Amino acid sequence: MSQAAQRKYRDEVEEFLSRLELRARRLIALADDLEKHADKSDITGYRPFREEVDNFKALSLVIKERMNKLESHPKKEELEHHFHKLQLLMLRIVIKTSVKFFFVMSAKENLPLGAREMFQSELRTLYEAERMISDPRYVSELDDSAKDDLDIAKSILEEIIEKAPALLDFNSKKKKRTR
Template identity: 85%
Template sequence: MSQAAQRKYRTEVEEFVSRLELRARKLVALANALEKSADKSDITGYRPFREEVDNFKALSLIIAERLKRLEKHPKKEELEEQFHKLQVLMLRIVIKTSLKFFFVMSAKENLPLGAREMFQSELRTLYEAERMISEPKYISQLDASARDDLDAAKSILEEIIEKAPALLNFGARKKKRKK
């Protein structure tokens, strides 16, 4: 690959990592706000946090792809390390915030329609986090409490899913019209 192309990728990665850092700061702020209002929180209060996690993950995928294309460059290791630290931070925030939010939601008698689908999506996110923290590059960065918190969050979430109402499916049962 040409030097010009490499320079372009390096510049993009630097810019994207900078944006990812801003997203991480926003995640921290949203997680702190959720923690302060945990007892009063509901699904709609959790949604901005989840959307920001999704945005963080999407940008992370782009950065990971660009880093793969970036050949040996003096700044590549530094960028990879910065990216890795942001991934660890995101994992910690997601695990900690999810655990607290799910604990509060598990105590609620009634959850809104569609809660099951939302929480099933959350369960996929937790399994993805579990896969990530099992990778050697993350194991050394996360202590045993992160794994314990993740396991507890998954367990609580599975209980919530069992009692949460699903969205109504109006297409499942069609009435025959009389002529």
């Protein structure tokens, strides 16, 4: 690949990393807000945080793809290191915020319709986080409390899913009308 192409990909990675930093700052702010209002929080209050996590993950995929195109660029290692620091930050925020939010939700008597589906999606996110924790790039950067917190979050979430109402499915029991 030409030097011009490599430079283009490096510039894109640098630009996307600066955007990822902004997303990380938003995640921190949203997580802080959720923590401050945890006792008054509900599912709708969690949604902006959840959406920002999804945006962060989507941008991360784009960055990974661009970084893979940087063959032997002198800044590749530095860019990868910065990327992994941001991934680690996101991972810590998601685990910490999940534990606190799920703990509050587990104490609620009644959850809204559709809560089960939302929390099932959250469970998938926690399993993704568990895979990341076992990645050698992150293992040395996370202490045992992160793994413990993740296990606690999964346990609380599974309990919530058991009691959470599902969306109504009007197609599941179609009855034939007889005339």
